[in-house]
Amino acid sequence: MRLFMVLGAVIIINLIDASFSKESKHVPSIGGFPMSHKIEKNGFNKISSRRPSENHGSNIGNYPLTERSNRLEKKHLSLVLSSIQAFSADSNQLLKTAENEDIKTIKPSQFIKNRSKSRKMAHPRKKRHKPVPIVSPIKVQTSSAAPLLLDHPVLTMKLYEPGHLNEEIDIQRICMHRGLSLRLLILITSAQTHFMARMSIRQTWIHYGSRRDVGIAFVLGRTTNATLNEALNKENYIYGDMIRGNFIDSYFNLTLKTISMLEWADTHCPNVKFILKTDDDMFINVPKLLDFIGRQKDNRTIYGRLVDKRMPERHSESKEQQNGAIEYTTYTTGPAYLLTGDIIHELYVQSLRTNYIPLEDVFTTGIVAENLKIERMQSDDFRNVRTSLNPCYIRNVISVHNIEAHEQFYLWRKLLDPTIKCKTVWRIYCGAVQQPK
Known part of the structure; x- marks a missing residue:
C-alpha cells in the first residue's frame, strides 16, 4: 500500500x-x-x-x-x-x-x-461524498499454553499428539517383560511443579514398587518453561519414573494426560493384570489394594467410587461450565480408580474417537466406558475424599484424598507401625468414622 x-x-x-x-x-x-x-x-x-x-x-x-x-x-x-x-x-x-x-x-x-x-x-466548493467504510479483519490470538476451551464438538484425535519422552525412564523396572508377571501397575498423574509431592511419595508408599509384581510411575506432560524442563530432565535422570507425554501440562488437559497414560500402558505394559490411576495428592494403601485385587474375578471392569448420572456443576471455576446442560453417564471419581488390564487398548482407541471434554473421569470411565459396554462397580474401599487420618481407619481403606506432602510420612509410619493395635471394629459412614457402642 x-x-x-x-x-x-x-x-x-x-x-x-x-x-x-x-x-x-x-x-x-x-x-x-x-x-x-x-x-x-x-x-x-x-x-x-x-x-x-x-x-x-x-x-x-x-x-x-x-x-x-x-x-x-x-x-x-x-x-x-x-x-x-x-x-x-x-x-x-x-x-x-x-x-x-x-x-x-x-x-x-x-x-x-x-x-x-x-x-x-x-475541491473546496465541492460537496464531499461519504467515504466507503473499510472493514478490518478480526485477528484471533491463540496460545498452546492457554487453557483448552471448546465451543463446539471436536474429536479427541484432532487434539491429542501420541508418543512419549522415554529417554530417561526405566521401562524395564516399571514394567518388566511387558507386564507378563505384573499384578498391579500404579500410574500417578502429577503436575510438573509438584516436586515435593513426588518426593514424599517416593519416600513412602512408592516403595512397594520394588516388588516384582508391582510397578509404579508418574505421568506428566510437556512445558514451555526451559528452566522447569531442565529440572524435570534431571529429576527423571535420577529416578527414572516419570512418563512424559506430548501435551501441555495444565489442569484443563487432564483428559489428554489420562489418554497418554493409557497409550503408555498399551504400548509398554499390555499384559498387566490391573492398573490403578491416581493423583499425587493421594495416599494409597498398597497392601489393602493388593488384597482387593486378589479377590476380584471380573473382566472388563472399572472399580472405584461410583457416581450416578447427574447434571454438570455451574460454578464459574469448574471445568464443567463448558459442557452446557448435558447429563453425564455413570462414572467413577478421578482421584483413584482401578482398571482391569484387558480394557486398556479399547479405552485408548475409543478415547481418540470420542468428542473431547476436559473432565477426565467423566470422559474415560463414563462416556468412553459406556460406549464400550464396560462395567463400573462401586467399592467402598476407595474413599477419594479427605477423611480421618486415624491409623485404624487408614488401614481399612485403599485411597484417601487431599493429603499434603508431610502427611504422607505420618500415614506411612502409622500404616507400618506394629505397636498400633486396632482391637475394635471401625465402620465407615460417608467418610465419617464412628466407633460402635
Whole structure:
C-alpha cells in the first residue's frame, strides 16, 4: 500500500511537470482558433499572454478571449497545485506514520480522515461524498499454553499428539517383560511443579514398587518453561519414573494426560493384570489394594467410587461450565480408580474417537466406558475424599484424598507401625468414622 501511494504521487507530479515545462502550449479554442499561452518555468503563478489583437478577436461567452481564458487557466492551475500539495502532504503523513507503526495497524478511520482532508483542500466548493467504510479483519490470538476451551464438538484425535519422552525412564523396572508377571501397575498423574509431592511419595508408599509384581510411575506432560524442563530432565535422570507425554501440562488437559497414560500402558505394559490411576495428592494403601485385587474375578471392569448420572456443576471455576446442560453417564471419581488390564487398548482407541471434554473421569470411565459396554462397580474401599487420618481407619481403606506432602510420612509410619493395635471394629459412614457402642 505504501509503495503504491508513493509511486502514484511521483507519476502525477511528473506528468504535470512534463505538460507545463514546455515554453508554449497550444490549446484549441471553442471558435476553432488556437490560443497560445506562455508558462514560465519558475512556477504556476506567473502567466503571460499575448495582446488581444493577436488572437483574431475571438470571444468566449461575450468576454475577451485572452482575459477570460487567463483567469480560468490561472484558477485551474491553482486548483491543480492545491491538489498536488494536498496529496503530497497526505502521502508524507502516511509514510511518517508507517515508519513508526506497521501499516497493518493504521486505523481505517485515520486513513479515511486523511483522504477526506486532501479532497477538501483540492475541491473546496465541492460537496464531499461519504467515504466507503473499510472493514478490518478480526485477528484471533491463540496460545498452546492457554487453557483448552471448546465451543463446539471436536474429536479427541484432532487434539491429542501420541508418543512419549522415554529417554530417561526405566521401562524395564516399571514394567518388566511387558507386564507378563505384573499384578498391579500404579500410574500417578502429577503436575510438573509438584516436586515435593513426588518426593514424599517416593519416600513412602512408592516403595512397594520394588516388588516384582508391582510397578509404579508418574505421568506428566510437556512445558514451555526451559528452566522447569531442565529440572524435570534431571529429576527423571535420577529416578527414572516419570512418563512424559506430548501435551501441555495444565489442569484443563487432564483428559489428554489420562489418554497418554493409557497409550503408555498399551504400548509398554499390555499384559498387566490391573492398573490403578491416581493423583499425587493421594495416599494409597498398597497392601489393602493388593488384597482387593486378589479377590476380584471380573473382566472388563472399572472399580472405584461410583457416581450416578447427574447434571454438570455451574460454578464459574469448574471445568464443567463448558459442557452446557448435558447429563453425564455413570462414572467413577478421578482421584483413584482401578482398571482391569484387558480394557486398556479399547479405552485408548475409543478415547481418540470420542468428542473431547476436559473432565477426565467423566470422559474415560463414563462416556468412553459406556460406549464400550464396560462395567463400573462401586467399592467402598476407595474413599477419594479427605477423611480421618486415624491409623485404624487408614488401614481399612485403599485411597484417601487431599493429603499434603508431610502427611504422607505420618500415614506411612502409622500404616507400618506394629505397636498400633486396632482391637475394635471401625465402620465407615460417608467418610465419617464412628466407633460402635
